Amino acid sequence: MTTLERTRQQLDPVGTAGAAPVAIFLCSGALLYATFMTLRSQSEISHPVFALLALALLGIAALIIICAVTPTRAPLTRGTHVAAHAIALAAIVCEALGQFGSNAFIRTDWGPVTFGVLLVALGPYRPAREIASCGVCSAIVIGVITFLQVPSFVTPGPALAFIALAVTPMLALCLSAAAFSHGVVASIERWQAQAEETSVSLVRELRTGIARSVQQDRVTILNRDVLPFFTGVLARGTVSDIDRDRARSIAESIRQVMVEEVDRSWLESLVESGGVQRRNRPGAARVVVSDPHRVAPAMTVSQRTAIRAFLVAFTDIPDFTRDQLRIIFTDFQGRREGIITAQLPFFDSAMRSAFAPFFAVLRAVFANLEVEYIRPELTLRFSYDDA
């Protein structure tokens, strides 16, 4: 299992799926703004090749972010952030080279603003500290680049003021992204703690009822066989061969039931009963689940929850039956692998729209999730280590 980072995407994958359009909007907007400003201030460009290269690099950085924020590619890793960050910084260097010796005004430079906007797009996806530290490092680089351009500015002024003005848009937006990331993560953690507390107290309340239902199940078989037998033996005070055979037979039947019960994994229980609400589909687990090495119990609670939510979502599909679902778990050299296949009556776009948030959740808890949909078969492959 991946170690969860303190990012909104990792803590609230479903909610962050809604942040992708914002990131796409910001990246597209940054690219359009850079193109517009390049065309508008052509007179300041002394080396067009670098100016074009700068636009191309910004486009690549924006494209990396747009691709990485897609829920099906979650999570957005530190490597992706660093790559996009470095390429955007390279774009600023190229922009400065393109205007070197002829840059008249800071306000026509698109580099720091677009860089900052890209960082805002990354706010929901990366930790605050990482965004802030990378941003501050890049701000120093932008400051040095600006200092080297001071002689060409038409406005007479101190280098410090120019550096401050050049760095401000990028630094302000970078700190804004970091503040957003920090604030959202803190609020999600608070919410999760409260939800967990409420959920635990609810579960505690229900404990007595569940215990009673488990007891009821046992009492049924005990009342039928054991209690009459024990009562009879106690009343007689003697043990005959018939009693011995009967004791052996009752013990065997009880043992079989108990072995079956304690060995049933959470996944088999879920498939058989549809979760705790127990719609009771006896025999479904044998049809649907293949787990010869008993590896399903090795999942963490988060992984179980993600799988449970995903499987329960199938029950909302009209006419979906157990024959359309297969779950196979294997243990390959200590590495647990799971394959879930389902026959779905959806077109590709409808399937992705319906299940994208679940994929995002699954990606957050499984290190490597592969999703394939060749209509009508949806296949999920994932692996995990011991809980």
Added chain:
Amino acid sequence: MPLGLSTQLTPKQLAPKQLRPNQLTPRIPSRSFDGALNAVAYTCLICAVVSTVAFQLFRPSAILWPAMVAIAPMLILLFLSARTRDICFSIAYLLVGASCTFLFVLTFYLQSPALIESDALALPMVALVMVGGSASHLAQRLAWCTAGYLCAEISAGTAIVLTDQPWKFDATTLLAYAVVSLIFIVSCISRRSSRRFQPMLHRAGRDEQLAEMRHRIEVKAASMLHDTVLSHLSAIANSVENDLDPDLRVQVDHDLEILSGDEWLTEAEPRVDPALQQRWEQSPVYGAITEARIFGLEIECTGDFDAVSRLGAEPSGALGLAVKQCLVNVLHHSGLTRAEVAVFDSEADVSVMVIDAGRGFNVAETAPDRLGIRNSVRYRIEAVGGTVQLWSTVGRGTSIMISVPSRSSEHSPGVDSS
């Protein structure tokens, strides 16, 4: 119907009665948006001060101190607005900020024209747009941004007009306003589609907790049945005398009392009085050893038995029942009436080893339907975060090592810790 599949619980009972649907979704609080906006405002204001100071140093004859002074009230009110989230401070920030922006722009415009070209003029204006205002809805957020933008433009425009300079459109502030507004709008629209999934995920989490709890209760029930009914049925099946053994009679009688009573599963594991817990003699492990001795097993005890008395109630109870099952196994299967119980204490856990030099068995060939070690020992100990190791060789005896977390690193019993 197989055991465990029927239930007395109705879906209504299991509905999230304490959680209303609107509480299930973690909204992004206005505080997070405000924090992001305020970070921009702070940076702009600080940069305004730095660039003004730099211009002042660059041109000592210019009178720029009023511009520096003008930023101070904005910084103070921004801090108070962010800190208290009081709408009054946000309004004050806008009104005082507009006056300060007026003074800032006026100061620059009264100097030589060269300073007018500086982008520093837009900094307090952008800071006004980023007012935040603790708004929780899109319309309110847009209203605050628009109010900030209008305050900025009106104050700056007035200052420019008063200095008889030609009014210049400030694209930077408009761009900032447009970007912030669009982020709010796109964010609001795209969030709606994802919000319906949150309750499903939350319910799955709660169902997982309930399923986990049910399984633990089922394991506990199976352990209890194994230790009582199955054990005594087996004793009857293997008895050779025609008269019922008096000890067995007592135990069967006890079984009937337990099984016909109410709430036997909701009873807690055997607990030790906290006041007496420090005493080894009160621990469930001691009880198990004493009971086994009554049944004729000679037990040699070695090691630090005080460590057992330092365990929490739940691991201590589980350990006691598991040790009891191990000793019962020695009596039934080893062919001997001697066993050794050794206790080892470490920082992380307490281990109890039950050793016999009896018949032993081949672990790999144990019938899969045997429950004793697996259920009454292994599952029970794993349920409190412990581990069980088993070594056995045919003809040379059996050793079982049971380890449970000591109090300092005690396993969290989760929801089933009653």
